[in-house]
Amino acid sequence: MNILKTLGIIITSLLLISCNKNEKNEIAIVDPAEIYIKGTIDAELTSPPFVPAPVGNRVAKKLLVNMEIIEKEGTMSDGVTYVYWTFGGSVPGSFIRTRIGDVVEFTLSNHPDNKLPHNIDLHAVTGPGGGAESSFVAPGQQKTFSFKTLNPGLYVYHCATAPVGMHIANGMYGLILVEPEGGLPPVDKEYYIMQGDFYTKGANGERGLQAFDMNKAIKEDADYVVFNGKVGALTGDNAITANVGETVRLFVGNGGPNLTSSFHVIGEIFDNVHIEGGSTISKNIQTTSIPAGGAAIVDFKVDVPGTFILVDHAIFRAFNKGALGMLKVSGKENKTLYSGVKQEGIYHPEGSTIQTMPDENGKKTAEVKVVEKSLTQKMKDGKQVYMNTCFACHQSEGQGIEGAFPPLAKSDYLNADVKRSIGIVLNGKTGEITVNGKKYNSVMTKQTLTEVEVADVMTYIYNSWGNNKTNVTVDLVKQVKNKN
Ligand code: HEC
Numbered sequence: 001m002n003i004l005k006t007l008g009i010i011i012t013s014l015l016l017i018s019c020n021k022n023e024k025n026e027i028a029i030v031d032p033a034e035i036y037i038k039g040t041i042d043a044e045l046t047s048p049p050f051v052p053a054p055v056g057n058r059v060a061k062k063l064l065v066n067m068e069i070i071e072k073e074g075t076m077s078d079g080v081t082y083v084y085w086t087f088g089g090s091v092p093g094s095f096i097r098t099r100i101g102d103v104v105e106f107t108l109s110n111h112p113d114n115k116l117p118h119n120i121d122l123h124a125v126t127g128p129g130g131g132a133e134s135s136f137v138a139p140g141q142q143k144t145f146s147f148k149t150l151n152p153g154l155y156v157y158h159c160a161t162a163p164v165g166m167h168i169a170n171g172m173y174g175l176i177l178v179e180p181e182g183g184l185p186p187v188d189k190e191y192y193i194m195q196g197d198f199y200t201k202g203a204n205g206e207r208g209l210q211a212f213d214m215n216k217a218i219k220e221d222a223d224y225v226v227f228n229g230k231v232g233a234l235t236g237d238n239a240i241t242a243n244v245g246e247t248v249r250l251f252v253g254n255g256g257p258n259l260t261s262s263f264h265v266i267g268e269i270f271d272n273v274h275i276e277g278g279s280t281i282s283k284n285i286q287t288t289s290i291p292a293g294g295a296a297i298v299d300f301k302v303d304v305p306g307t308f309i310l311v312d313h314a315i316f317r318a319f320n321k322g323a324l325g326m327l328k329v330s331g332k333e334n335k336t337l338y339s340g341v342k343q344e345g346i347y348h349p350e351g352s353t354i355q356t357m358p359d360e361n362g363k364k365t366a367e368v369k370v371v372e373k374s375l376t377q378k379m380k381d382g383k384q385v386y387m388n389t390c391f392a393c394h395q396s397e398g399q400g401i402e403g404a405f406p407p408l409a410k411s412d413y414l415n416a417d418v419k420r421s422i423g424i425v426l427n428g429k430t431g432e433i434t435v436n437g438k439k440y441n442s443v444m445t446k447q448t449l450t451e452v453e454v455a456d457v458m459t460y461i462y463n464s465w466g467n468n469k470t471n472v473t474v475d476l477v478k479q480v481k482n483k484n
């Protein structure tokens with residue numbers, strides 16, 4: 001063999017080797033079925049609104065998922081309870097985070113105290129029933145099956161035991177995320193949110209333990225439409241949080257059983273949306289449609305502080321049925337991006353005097369007289385304020401609740417001193433007071449109302465339920481306010 005020939009062989013085999021390598025890499029990307037798995041790990045499972053740690057660049061592995069089905073009573077809303085059927089004890093069920101090419105070894109256990117058989121259909125599974133056929137378990141039984149994740153995306157899982165609609169309506173759904181090779185791009189905060197519609201024998205708000213209503217479910221006439229299984233799961237102290245400047249990613253699913261979600265965050269625009277949880281990314285989206293049994297991954301950067309309200313923009317569901325959550329963003333204001341109220345005045349199209357409110361530094365830019373509304377108008381507007389703000393505690397006829405909320409009807413305390421009463425509404429009240437001979441020692445929080453609203457509501461109260469008919473003017477409210 002001469003040198004040239006030897007060199008030729010070496011070069012050709014080098015070329016072949018590098019070609020081969022290239023081909024292998026290509027195959028790895030186009031055919032996830034061929035991804036080699038190395039080692040075994042236990043899956044981290046989380047309950048909402050939290051998600052497990054990102055997969056990052058870990059290699060494909062055998063991922064062990066142990067999920068327990070628990071039927072248990074929980075709270076739907078204030079004073080309303082419901083028996084939920086859950087995957088892992090929460091609604092939605094535990095979040096599963098895996099990567100493309102993993103072999104998920106799934107063990108489903110049905111707690112012996114449960115009453116019914118269940119199973120699981122994971123939309124991330126390629127196989128009959130999405131696993132349902134291999135996971136049907138009676139109470140006190142468990143079954144294991146495995147599947148390889150072939151498609152990246154965010155997938156719903158749910159119970160598929162007959163009557164399927166009833167199992168889903170009782171809360172049997174959750175999300176499984178299959179991350180692409182190398183993981184999703186990193187963000188600062190990630191949360192897990194799932195919408196669901198609920199059907200109860202009693203109407204929305206009717207107290208006590210509520211049973212599932214099959215007829216309403218068939219008619220798709222939901223009593224509750226909520227995020228994360230109940231009214232208020234994401235509001236107040238339960239709100240999700242972020243800091244100004246951070247990127248936030250929401251894994252949003254819709255368990256249904258019936259309704260499509262028009263998912264929207266008031267005051268934010270989604271920078272990226274993985275439409276329907278798949279690989280297509282839409283940019284600059286206001287509201288994204290999430291079908292029952294579907295999902296979406298949305299992310300956005302939070303630029304200004306405040307409370308951002310998460311809603312189903314089919315808006316009666318948000319304000320009347322519970323589909324409302326909160327993202328609280330803290331940090332420094334950025335007046336260039338969002339100014340807040342710059343100027344406020346009363347608008348009189350007929351050309352009446354315009355009242356100018358104090359500017360940012362508290363200086364009055366102009367002092368103009370307020371045009372007082374007619375008594376009839378004040379009664380009308382005041383009633384509205386009362387029904388929105390005071391009613392919950394002082395009750396519809398101002399009768400209060402003994403031992404907790406003092407009466408406003410025929411209240412000697414109210415009628416004795418109008419300025420003191422205005423002060424209570426403006427500043428709140430704590431400490432012992434005696435109303436109509438009964439002692440109250442509780443807390444009324446400061447009410448955030450405008451001066452006009454305070455005048456309206458106080459006039460309404462004074463001119464209702466046997467009180468002394470004082471007409472409370474905006475000027476009087478101002479006087480009390482400025483004393484503080
Ligand atoms: C969260 C419950 C709550 C709400 C809402 C509320 N109050 Fe009260 N209010 C109270 C409590 C409690 C007291 C008694 C405080 C104390 O014990 O010191 C009180 C006391 C008062 C009093 C003096 C006592 C009396 O009976 O005359 C007035 C007047 C009053 N509230 C008016 C209002 C008005 C007007 C609104 C709506 C703008 C309102 N309150 C909203 C709980 C509430």
Ligand SMILES: [Cu+2]
Pocket residue numbers: 085117118119159160161167172
């Ligand atoms: Cu079930």
